[in-house]
Amino acid sequence: MLKRLLGPVLKRTDGWVDRLFGSKWNPLYQSGALVVLCLAVMLVTGLYLIFFYRIGAPYESIVRIEGQPWGGRWIRALHRYAADGAVVAAVVHALRMFCQGRSWGPRALAWISGVFLVFLLYVCGLTGYVMVWDTHGQLLATEGARLLDALPLFSEPISRTFAGADPIPSAFFFMNLFLHIAVPVGIVIFLWLHVSRVARPVLLPPRPLLWTTVGLLTGVALVVPAALGPGADLLRLPAEVTLDVFYTFWLPWTRSAAPGVVWLAAGVASAVAVAVPLLTRPQADRRPAPSFASTRLCTGCEQCYTDCPYDAIRMVDREGGREGKVALVNPAACVSCGICAGSCAPMGVGPPGRTGRDQLSRVKEFVQRQPDAGEDIVLVGCGRSAAAAWAGDHGRRFLVSCAGNLHTSVVEYLVRSGARGVLIVACPSRDCWGREGPKWLVERLFHEREAELKARVDRRRVRVAHASSFDRWSLGEAMDEFATELARLDAPVGDDAIEVETECDLAESSTPQDSPLPRPGHTSGP
Amino acid sequence: MSAATRARRSVALVLAIAGVLAMVSLSRLRWRNPDAEAAELRLSWRIPAPSERSCRPPTEAELEGVLPHMRPSEVCTDEAIPYRLTVLLDGDTLRSGPVARAGGRIRAITVYERFVIAPGDHRITVGFAPETASAAEAVAMAMDADVAAAPGDVILVATDDTGRLGLSEGR
Ligand code: HEM
Ligand code: SF4
Numbered sequence A: 001m002l003k004r005l006l007g008p009v010l011k012r013t014d015g016w017v018d019r020l021f022g023s024k025w026n027p028l029y030q031s032g033a034l035v036v037l038c039l040a041v042m043l044v045t046g047l048y049l050i051f052f053y054r055i056g057a058p059y060e061s062i063v064r065i066e067g068q069p070w071g072g073r074w075i076r077a078l079h080r081y082a083a084d085g086a087v088v089a090a091v092v093h094a095l096r097m098f099c100q101g102r103s104w105g106p107r108a109l110a111w112i113s114g115v116f117l118v119f120l121l122y123v124c125g126l127t128g129y130v131m132v133w134d135t136h137g138q139l140l141a142t143e144g145a146r147l148l149d150a151l152p153l154f155s156e157p158i159s160r161t162f163a164g165a166d167p168i169p170s171a172f173f174f175m176n177l178f179l180h181i182a183v184p185v186g187i188v189i190f191l192w193l194h195v196s197r198v199a200r201p202v203l204l205p206p207r208p209l210l211w212t213t214v215g216l217l218t219g220v221a222l223v224v225p226a227a228l229g230p231g232a233d234l235l236r237l238p239a240e241v242t243l244d245v246f247y248t249f250w251l252p253w254t255r256s257a258a259p260g261v262v263w264l265a266a267g268v269a270s271a272v273a274v275a276v277p278l279l280t281r282p283q284a285d286r287r288p289a290p291s292f293a294s295t296r297l298c299t300g301c302e303q304c305y306t307d308c309p310y311d312a313i314r315m316v317d318r319e320g321g322r323e324g325k326v327a328l329v330n331p332a333a334c335v336s337c338g339i340c341a342g343s344c345a346p347m348g349v350g351p352p353g354r355t356g357r358d359q360l361s362r363v364k365e366f367v368q369r370q371p372d373a374g375e376d377i378v379l380v381g382c383g384r385s386a387a388a389a390w391a392g393d394h395g396r397r398f399l400v401s402c403a404g405n406l407h408t409s410v411v412e413y414l415v416r417s418g419a420r421g422v423l424i425v426a427c428p429s430r431d432c433w434g435r436e437g438p439k440w441l442v443e444r445l446f447h448e449r450e451a452e453l454k455a456r457v458d459r460r461r462v463r464v465a466h467a468s469s470f471d472r473w474s475l476g477e478a479m480d481e482f483a484t485e486l487a488r489l490d491a492p493v494g495d496d497a498i499e500v501e502t503e504c505d506l507a508e509s510s511t512p513q514d515s516p517l518p519r520p521g522h523t524s525g526p
Numbered sequence B: 001m002s003a004a005t006r007a008r009r010s011v012a013l014v015l016a017i018a019g020v021l022a023m024v025s026l027s028r029l030r031w032r033n034p035d036a037e038a039a040e041l042r043l044s045w046r047i048p049a050p051s052e053r054s055c056r057p058p059t060e061a062e063l064e065g066v067l068p069h070m071r072p073s074e075v076c077t078d079e080a081i082p083y084r085l086t087v088l089l090d091g092d093t094l095r096s097g098p099v100a101r102a103g104g105r106i107r108a109i110t111v112y113e114r115f116v117i118a119p120g121d122h123r124i125t126v127g128f129a130p131e132t133a134s135a136a137e138a139v140a141m142a143m144d145a146d147v148a149a150a151p152g153d154v155i156l157v158a159t160d161d162t163g164r165l166g167l168s169e170g171r
């Protein structure tokens, strides 16, 4: 329901933001990396602030920091705005993963650890606000104590600490500061867990985006100081409070609610968030089958093992006393992105029905169905890209599940069959469902990465465009530009009998229909 | 970079700045706390938990198996004394009932109560005493005071250094 509602909105927003920022710098695609960047900014600025913070006189020390117009004031503001940025980016990141269906199966660990990361981010933020000990911190502490007192945790109400009869013990501020500093260690541990299942996680955005983000946050911190209310007075109810919507949006609602209701709502929301991997998992018959490596076809080159974005392939010793290694897919870690299918020169690996051999037989049929293909540009597109909805003037369309799945022999076949040009439409490289498809595609086509496009193929007739599903402008522009360039070339000459090297017998399929899916820990082949 | 692309990037930068400013304004959203339009009566104190000791001679069964020189002359049990808290505002009862104790092994009674009261002049009467008449020597406290409460004020009733109940100005 939420996915159906939000998915189209997200896709349209992606299209517009791509148009304005360029897909390479679209911050929406970098949301996970932007959270890490914000955390890094918080760490650096926090290290400065900690030198001036005093648990014996918390509010006074913050006032002193605010009194340093060239140091403390903007650093404190930057610390706070980076914390806000982290929440915004984390929410965008989580929503994207949800709407793109990247929340179940082998990604469940990333999802659940992500929920814990948000929880830790909140603990860090809330303790930070209490540290300031202005009226906002006071309200947060008293409301937090009221809610905690409803749980069977403490033998006596901790709310009494804030009754106002006695000064607040500095042990409280020490404890709060300790949590504020210790929780980031937990964040680092959970972040490690969060990306532990992905190969080569991208932890920081590309430099121009990184420095623009830091520059914007610093600029705004210089101009707009962080809010600081009057000092806490436990014998006065705070009248006007400056809330941070990203962290304390709940204060106006919970203050008039019974603690049981608040805990119930928080419990239900957390349970649903943690259960998303189960709730969003497709039914067994609709789940894409994991990849499968054929022991017969595998030459042990290790390319799929290197390329797999989810570290789902291991190289193991060949069975039967034979020398060498062979690829083995771990179905529990494989998301069925199909990127390994494009890695393998002998076309021995890939999800069932999507290996290089399967693609080659599909493209042969495609060419046979349209024998006078020479006039056209063939649009080879990822089903998640703008190619899926393309209805332009020129071009025939050959859809694949991901441009990173595409075996270069398919491109070779199309060019040699006489297509005027082959335009491959991939998703923006930081928004690939399989993470690294567009990156490997370009390297295979133009930078000799295995399984590379053979030298005999005229590369002037091959082009890659990046266009998200709603970005028909970029695709239109790429199409027109490519058509203009192709018009300068001679008319294509198709080969009569196209022989595409498969390095092994083409007749056999790497994933025969009758072969059972491999069980974890077993290598099986046709 | 073409002129059109440059124009789009400029719009993007303006949008990014607007986005950051929007974020910052949400980070400093002023909110009027409706609670501060009223005043609060707050009670907060803690006393050592008094208990009542009752003793009786041991039964035959209890003495059985105990060495003669180890036999007690009486068997005693300590029973926590139940307390009642009464709070009146201008003669109207805000609360009158037993004070719950946290856990059996806690050697203290803690009172922490908050009441929303209308701003203005009030007479506050607080009574805190054992529920049973037999525990006459246990601590009993009472307080009666006139207060003027402005909106947002907290009228705090607490024990002072001598253990007497009274209005507290905070320390
Ligand atoms: C709050 C701090 C968070 C940080 C710093 C963070 C950061 C990251 C990073 C750097 C990646 C790897 C991106 C890549 O290289 O492809 C990632 C992946 C992922 N994140 Fe987060 N994330 C956070 C929160 C969340 C939340 C709240 C969720 C969802 C509840 C989530 C779900 C995921 C998923 C499912 C992936 C795996 C994507 C895939 O494999 O296709 N993350 N995250
Ligand atoms: S790419 Fe193909 S040949 Fe190379 S290790 Fe993987 S399955 Fe084997």
Ligand code: SF4
Pocket: A290, A291, A307, A308, A309, A310, A311, A312, A313, A329, A333, A334, A335, A336, A337, A338, A339, A340, A341, A350, A351, A434
């Ligand atoms: S389909 Fe291939 S590349 Fe993708 S996760 Fe599975 S094994 Fe790795």
